[in-house]
Amino acid sequence: MTGKKALSDLALFGGKPLFSQVKSIGQLAQPNQARFFALARKCFAERRLSNNGPMVQLLERRLADFHRVPHCIAYANAGLALIALIQSIAAGRAGSVVIPTFTYAGLPHIVRWAGQEPLFCDVDRDTHTLTAETASAAMAADTIMLLGVHQANSPCPIDELEELCRARGITLLFDSVHGLGATYAGTPIGGFGRAEVFSLHATKLLNGFEGGYITTHDENLADLLRRKRNFGFTGESSVDTLGMNAKLNELHAASALAALDDLPALIERNRSRIEAYRESFAEIPGISWIPYATANKTNHEFPLLQIAPDWPLARDTLVSILRAEGALARPYYAPPLHLQDNPSHAPLPVAEALSGQIVQMPAGESLSRDDIDTLAALVDFAYIHAESISSALAADGTSR
Known part of the structure; x- marks a missing residue:
């Protein structure tokens, strides 16, 4: 051999x-090439390559249906999506965010870019996810969020985390990059906590070359996140929130659309x-x-x-x-x-x-x-x- x-x-x-x-x-995993190039030709024919074009809007609708949520907000990548989400929840407060220590090295950077301080907690030996017990042990007086990370081999124990966050009066978010296609108690990952974040990177399950998205049931949060990805614009010359250029382009959306059915x-x-x-x-x-x-x-x-x-x-x-x-x-x-x-x-x-x-x-x-x-x-x-x-x-x- x-x-x-x-x-x-x-x-x-x-x-x-x-x-x-x-x-x-x-x-x-390459997207279906025939589907991708057909969609790409439409982008060029319509001369629409960015700025919340029809491919991005279609992808958001398809992903919202996939995750059984009313709102999906596409971003240029999952890192920017998570930064914008944490900033939106913090609403100007500076505090701490509890995260598992057993996850990817970029997560504390994202928390700090969002203006918060990460607090690290231990994980369960079998699922490799944080638990209510390990998260609670790491919390401080200034903790404003708990960021659960679903692992490829197991989702977080969502019920107990929701109960903990209700008792503590803090917000529960999920990094669901490795939870795509998974379920919890029969419900697709994507509709839990205040919001969840997914990746469309080429190494991930759904290949959009680069990209990410947020799923949520919260309409006001979804509207804010859409403004944040586009410099905070509410109109052509007015802004109402700190924003950035984090828009997903049309060709990357086309790649994800071409891959979704597979x-x-x-x-x-x-x-x-x-x-x-x-x-x-x-x-x-x-x-x-x-x-x-x-x-x-x-x-x-x-x-x-x-x-x-x-x-x-x-x-x-x-x-x-x-x-x-x-x-x-x-x-x-x-x-x-x-x-x-x-x-x-x-x-x-x-x-x-x-x-x-x-x-x-x-x-x-x-x-x-x-x-x-x-x-x-x-x-x-x-x-x-x-x-x-x-x-x-x-x-x-x-x-x-």
Whole structure:
């Protein structure tokens, strides 16, 4: 499978990489090209490429229907959407926002761009999401929002978070970038809390090249967010709120529209790929796959390989082996955000343990079943030859 018969065959030690074309962790699912170019031709024919054009308006209607909400507001990307949302909720107040420490590194930057201070909380060992208990422990007197992050393997425990926020008198928002296509108690993710934010980035499930959007039941909030994405304009020469240029352009909206109908099939292919990983890696000792929630529908976006504490190679060494071969695996949410932000932060033990154990494996449309079998053979080779690999790295004086 791997063609790796000796240590010198590993790309980490100078051998030929297994994959001539890198295997990404992103979805990289292209929109239907015939649909996309038909929509793009309409954009050019109508000479309408931006400024809340018909493609953006159609996409917003389609996504509102998809999420079963009355309002969808498209943005140039999810980061700007979340900044605008937090600013809108804060309404000039400066305070703190509780976020999980086990999530992507950009989230605290977004909170600070929005004029707030992030407070980090621990997560549940199984779902990897914050809980009412962990969020409550992080709250301060100036906390004005709780920002839950749905994980690919599980949505947040929404009911208990809503109850907590009602009791504390704070606003509940959701970063739902990894919740697209998922459900909670039978209801699509997108209609919970005050609002939810999704991404249309090319690596995500719905490919709009770049883009994002907000879903909400709140009409006044939706109107404000539409003004904020367009410099706060209420008319040609009047503004009523701090705004920016965060408009989604027509071609990016066309890409998302061309991909939207294929989303269920893509999620099913993701599920099949994760099942293939389980089958191919089944005989390798000391590893397991992070399970996906069964009580709620999930999108199976990430294959997450968990390494036992006594596995003979460090997690980061395995990642180095994989990446050298052209498989762009990475440590999953490592280090956790509270340690990146402040190394002397009080311990958040669950996130700290998880961040040293999980490998985010290649995923998406560039990955075939043969590729998965090849990766399994490579990891098995690394397990069998772990002692020799460790010795070679020690002799080289390299920490990888």
